[in-house]
Amino acid sequence: MEKDMERRLYADTGAPEGSPVVNPDPRTLGDSSNIQLFNEQLKLLNSGLTEEDRLNFCDTPPEVIKPFRGHWENFLNWARSESLWILGFGTGCGAIELRPLMTSRFDMYQYGIQPRPTPRQSSIFVIGGYASVKTMKRIVRSYEQMQGPKFVLGLGSCTINGGMYYDSYNTVNRLDHYIPVDVYIAGCMPRPEALLAGLMELKTIIKEGRGEGANKYAENFEWYKANQKRIIKDWNMPDYNW
Amino acid sequence: MNIELYKNLENSFGVTSLEVKNRNQSYIRVKKEMAVPLITHLKLVESYKHLSFFTIIDQIEKGEFELLYMLHSYSRNHDLGIIVSIERHETDMESIHHLWPAAETYQRELREMFGVEFPDSPGLYENFCLEGWEGIPPMRREFDTKRYSEDTFYKRPGRETNDPAKYMKEKIYPSEAETW
Numbered sequence: 207m208e209k210d211m212e213r214r215l216y217a218d219t220g221a222p223e224g225s226p227v228v229n230p231d232p233r234t235l236g237d238s239s240n241i242q243l244f245n246e247q248l249k250l251l252n253s254g255l256t257e258e259d260r261l262n263f264c265d266t267p268p269e270v271i272k273p274f275r276g277h278w279e280n281f282l283n284w285a286r287s288e289s290l291w292i293l294g295f296g297t298g299c300g301a302i303e304l305r306p307l308m309t310s311r312f313d314m315y316q317y318g319i320q321p322r323p324t325p326r327q328s329s330i331f332v333i334g335g336y337a338s339v340k341t342m343k344r345i346v347r348s349y350e351q352m353q354g355p356k357f358v359l360g361l362g363s364c365t366i367n368g369g370m371y372y373d374s375y376n377t378v379n380r381l382d383h384y385i386p387v388d389v390y391i392a393g394c395m396p397r398p399e400a401l402l403a404g405l406m407e408l409k410t411i412i413k414e415g416r417g418e419g420a421n422k423y424a425e426n427f428e429w430y431k432a433n434q435k436r437i438i439k440d441w442n443m444p445d446y447n448w
Numbered sequence: 449m450n451i452e453l454y455k456n457l458e459n460s461f462g463v464t465s466l467e468v469k470n471r472n473q474s475y476i477r478v479k480k481e482m483a484v485p486l487i488t489h490l491k492l493v494e495s496y497k498h499l500s501f502f503t504i505i506d507q508i509e510k511g512e513f514e515l516l517y518m519l520h521s522y523s524r525n526h527d528l529g530i531i532v533s534i535e536r537h538e539t540d541m542e543s544i545h546h547l548w549p550a551a552e553t554y555q556r557e558l559r560e561m562f563g564v565e566f567p568d569s570p571g572l573y574e575n576f577c578l579e580g581w582e583g584i585p586p587m588r589r590e591f592d593t594k595r596y597s598e599d600t601f602y603k604r605p606g607r608e609t610n611d612p613a614k615y616m617k618e619k620i621y622p623s624e625a626e627t628w
Binding site: 440 | 575577580581586591593594596598600601602603604606607
């Protein structure tokens with residue numbers, strides 16, 4: 207029955223000549239304003255999961271963790287900035303720039319930067335170029351699993367405004383509407399030198415105490431979720447992946 | 449393409465409009481009903497054993513989809529493209545997964561990207577590339593991808609786009625750009 211409906215939908219949109227191009231309004235398809243995230247006890251509903259699966263996942267939304275003050279926080283920020291561990295998840299074509307960065311010519315290890323295999327161990331997420339909607343789902347999931355304080359580096363023009371894929375149906379235009387971004391590196395592709403410069407910039411930001419992406423995410427959790435759910439139509443994971 | 453083979457196919461399957469691109473590549477057209485019998489014959493009898501690819505060209509001006517089956521014969525060292533036109537609003541086509549199991553992946557993709565149905569093809573409604581897509585399949589030409597992008601994603605203001613040819617002329621040959 208559903209298949210029949212689908213077929214009729216396609217058939218109706220078959221192109222008579224000269225007819226105006228009509229796309230369905232995405233706001234009516236995946237309306238994000240009426241998405242309900244919380245129940246009365248301010249716990250996450252996890253409406254994308256089945257009843258059985260809900261028991262296996264956490265229903266607590268992220269919390270803002272206030273930074274300490276004074277020298278202690280400065281010391282922690284220094285330590286954080288000197289041991290940036292990259293999540294080994296190459297999300298786009300830009301991930302190819304991480305290989306020369308690792309090896310002897312550019313040698314990111316001298317700055318305390320190294321790749322890690324799992325989100326739990328890493329503190330910095332490099333979004334390597336274009337993020338398609340399908341990848342966005344995995345990006346959100348990995349980002350939420352990382353332990354705070356966590357930082358995001360948008361690599362390449364695609365993360366800034368869509369780059370050469372600005373009119374693609376499947377590539378998000380602005381990454382910072384879906385996860386908080388600390389530093390952008392412009393270019394298509396940026397050289398490894400540019401990447402190093404971006405990482406140095408990130409270190410400065412962390413040392414100044416401005417690397418508060420995780421807290422920003424927790425504060426604006428509903429806004430980020432609404433944006434994410436607007437594009438990720440088959441949401442079959444928990445609302446907060448912890 | 450061997451002209452005898454073409455004559456043969458013309459008589460038995462109603463193949464038309466042979467187009468020889470070069471020594472190793474040619475294209476033929478056939479009606480929708482005869483397509484799968486023709487492909488079966490080519491595979492089993494005429495040594496076109498390899499399915500190189502299977503794709504669709506959206507001929508929106510003619511109101512039809514052109515299905516292109518590209519076959520390859522190792523013994524003849526020849527590529528043969530079989531073009532089948534189907535109506536844009538009657539998008540049913542016989543499946544060829546019984547000839548090449550790999551064809552089911554192509555058919556899954558074409559179902560998702562063009563909305564062409566291949567009944568009985570296994571896993572036809574599984575996700576191929578898009579997940580949870582709603583509305584018109586995106587590779588159809590009436591789908592306006594730019595407008596969809598503007599409606600769905602958030603634009604960052606301040607983007608400038610230059611026409612590459614014009615921009616190059618002005619930047620590389622500034623003095624001559626005025627006369628062009």
